[in-house]
Amino acid sequence: MNIKSVKILLAAAIIFISSIYLPDIFWSTFKYKSDRPSVSFSPIVNDFLFTYPGKDNSSIRDRKGKTYTRDEYEAAMPQLNFAQLMFSGKMPDSVNGVKVDVPMMRKNLFQSRFEPSTIDGLNYMLNPLIESSSGRVNLEYPNEFFIIKNRMEIIDARTNSVNEEMTKLFTDALSKSGFVFPAKEAFGNPTTRKPYDEGYFVVDAKDQFFHIKRIKDKPFCKKIYLPKGIKVVHMNVHEIALKEFYGIFVTEDNGLYFLSYGDYKTIKLAIEDYNYKTSSIRILGDLFHRTISVNNEDSYSVFVFDRNYNLKDKYTGQLTGKYESAQGKISAYVFPFSLSILSNKTMFVNFFLKFIDFRFFAGNIILLLGLIGFFLLKKIPVNKNLFSIILVAIAGIYGLIAVLVIRDFFTSNNKKLEK
Amino acid sequence: MIKSLLYKEWLKIRWSFIGLLLVNLIVVVSICVSLYNDFKFYKPNQIYDGVLSWGYVFYIDLMYIPLATGLLLGVVQFFSEINSSRLKLTLHLPMKESSSLLSMQWYGLGLLVLIFIIDAVIISILTSSYFPYEVVNSFLSISLPWFLAGLTAYIFISLIFVEPSWSRRIFMAVVGVGFVNLLFSNIIAMGIEAIFSRTDLYFFIITILLTPIILLAGYNYKKGIR
Structure with a gap:
């Protein structure tokens, strides 16, 4: 050389x-520092309220530019701030003519997030097979773990060996419902810190979607019928007291769906500007609305749906991009260029x-x-x-x-x- | 000629090599013992939960061991060359100076790879006796960049010692720290932050491509460029 x-x-x-x-x-x-506000929808003023985080005080404004103090903001958002309103004795009895109480608001409140780095993230595909109907008041962490390769292999953690009997039982149940091995993805909450267990939602080799859980050591396997041509990319499973939906999923064509509880109906939400590889989604569900914020590099869009998932209002805001700042x-x-080996869009180094x-x-x-x-x-x-x-x-x-x-x-x- | 050069290298670093191998074995054994104890004192499913859901990296003690090994072997092998200017003799051997320098460096790299393979094999065998294949696989993919960091550190130490100019030495040390630091970006605060599996091959190639830079240092040394 x-x-x-x-x-x-x-x-x-x-x-x-x-x-x-x-x-x-x-x-x-x-x-x-990005000037991205957090946006929520007030059922009282019927408008978006934008919270701009500041060093000392965050400023809160609506679309017309009217500013709000913290107390005014909390009063305009009873569905989120019920604890504070109760504490200060300002909790209203009804909102827009609907009688409300705290347990009702608490039960209806949930959050969900989709980040590109969790979608393109680490997934061992090895998950605990939680017994969903143990007869105990609390869920118990199982000794059996499963991975779906060319069969649904159930591994006993105590011996690190395959439980052939259960493996056969579950593999047969999956084959019978038309599952094509191996699984591409499995979504669920592998924890016992939840009120009940709904098992896992699994994408098979042919992009079919299945609901799999363990009920009294027996397999439960249900094929979920998706709209034609839809491929599930990621799903957040929500095991919450509301029991209105199993979870929320995003698809390869950048759609956002709710999967309704019990009848497995897919509900598409009319959102725009979403790309699962680059944008993140924050979903805030409360007693009155489902508010979806889609965040992109230099812009954000907020969509408000009523409880029947009809679009009620939307707003798109532009941000000063990082490269437009001084x-x-x-x-x-x-x-001339810059190189990075990490990205907030993926967990994989590149x-x-x-x-x-x-x-x-x-x-x-x-x-x-x-x-x-x-x-x-x-x-x-x-x-x-x-x-x-x-x-x-x-x-x-x-x-x-x-x-x-x-x-x-x-x-x-x-x-x-x-x- | 190469054979006797390598024999000379072996005589020079054999005790250090054995010492470093022992240190590596002690760390690897301590990882084995602590995992054994984990399984003795906790329920296996708790440990599975920790590893699968909470990012419990039970081999975290290994993280900087390859780096330390690479650095120390580099220092032992090349410091004595620079000390009392023995390198001058080496470069005057009846063989091309580029091949003598490269064979010294690749010999050291080979010894490091040998130690690292021993580390990886022992931990893999241990992991596979407690966990399914997926966890073994993730151990290999998480630890590979650490081993590459050991090799990279060694390469930079070797060329820093051969390089005669102090300003360039310092700068190459900075570049070396930069390369090594990249390879540790997968674990932050004891949790898995990023995965190298899609770029393993590229980083391996980058490491190989760094090896000939020692020739420039050797050239500067021989010509007395400062």
Whole structure:
């Protein structure tokens, strides 16, 4: 291997590592805080209320710009702040003519989130097979774990061996309901900290959807009929006292569905601007509404549905993007590109290259002029050091660092400049 | 010639190698014993729950061991070359200086890989006796970047020692810390934060590609560039 190619290798290594760390150091020094508000829908003022987090006080506004104090906000949101309202004795008896009480509001309150990094996240596919009908008041953590490969294998944790009897029982039940092995995904809550157990919702090899649970050591397996062509990407199973739905799932065509309890009906929610690979969803359910916030990099959309899942109102807001802020503009001139191995869109390490635009050329030209000035000052011929020139022209600040480290320039009499 | 060079390397580092191997074995055995105790004192399903749902990384003690091993082997093997300028003699052996430097470095890498394979095999066997295959697989995928970090640290130590210029030494140390730090980004606060499984191969290739940089350091050394 000749020295020249080693130099190229070293330059590449320096550019690689500095394009990861320099932007990282820059952004942690000049931290950027997004102005994304949290949005909720008030059944009293019948409008969205936007809470902008501030350093001292968060400011709360509605769509017309009217501001709210914290007390006013809590009074406008009795379905969320019932505990505080009860405490201060301001709890209303009825909202919009509907009689309300605290247990009712508490029972109807739930939250759900979909993040791209949980959808593309770690999943062992090995889950505890919780007995859903043990006859005990609390659920008990089982010794049996299952994984669905070419059969539904049930592993006993005490011996780390396959329980052949149960495996056969469950595998047969799955085959009988038309399950095609192996499973692609299994969704459930592998914990006993829940009021009851609904088992798991499993996607099979042909993207069919199944509900599987263990009832008195016997398998329960039900095929769920999905609208045609729908592929489930992720499901949040909700085992809550409300018992209105099994859970909420998102699909490959970026749809959001509720799966209703008992009759397995799929209810599609008319949301927009959602992409399961990049956006996150927050669902807030209360006595009156289902509020869905879809958050994208530079925008957010909020959709309010009534309890029959009809769209009642929606709002889309734009945000000042990270790269439109003062520090973002500086970074666009300084860094030709930036590299990261982590992303909030996935749990898997990869090489995420971020390229903003061609503004960096201005920065590169300044650095290049600086380098040429240095060459002229030290009487180093520019035309014999084209490698350095090219590095700085393309990789800007990263290239300059590489050049300064390798600092191996040719002088006029073709001798290496030492020091 | 290479054979005698490698024999010289073996004579130089054999005791350190055995010492490092022992340290690794002690850590691996302590991981085994603590897992054995976990299963003795807790219900197996609790430990399964911890590993599967709560990110209990029972082999966390292994995390920085390959890094320490790589660093120490690099120091032992290359410090004595620089000390009293023995490297000058090595570079004057009747063989290409690039092949002598690379074979020294690859010899050390080979010894490290040997230690790391022993670590991984023992823990895998232990894991597979308590857990299904999926957990063994996740151990291998989580720990692979740590082993690569050991190799990367060794590579940078070797070239930092051969490099004659102090300013470049310091800079290469910074670059080395940067590379090593990347490989530890999968575990944050004892929990699994990211998974390397989609990029294992790329990081392996990057590690291999870092090895020839020692030739530039050797070139600078021989030419006396400072």
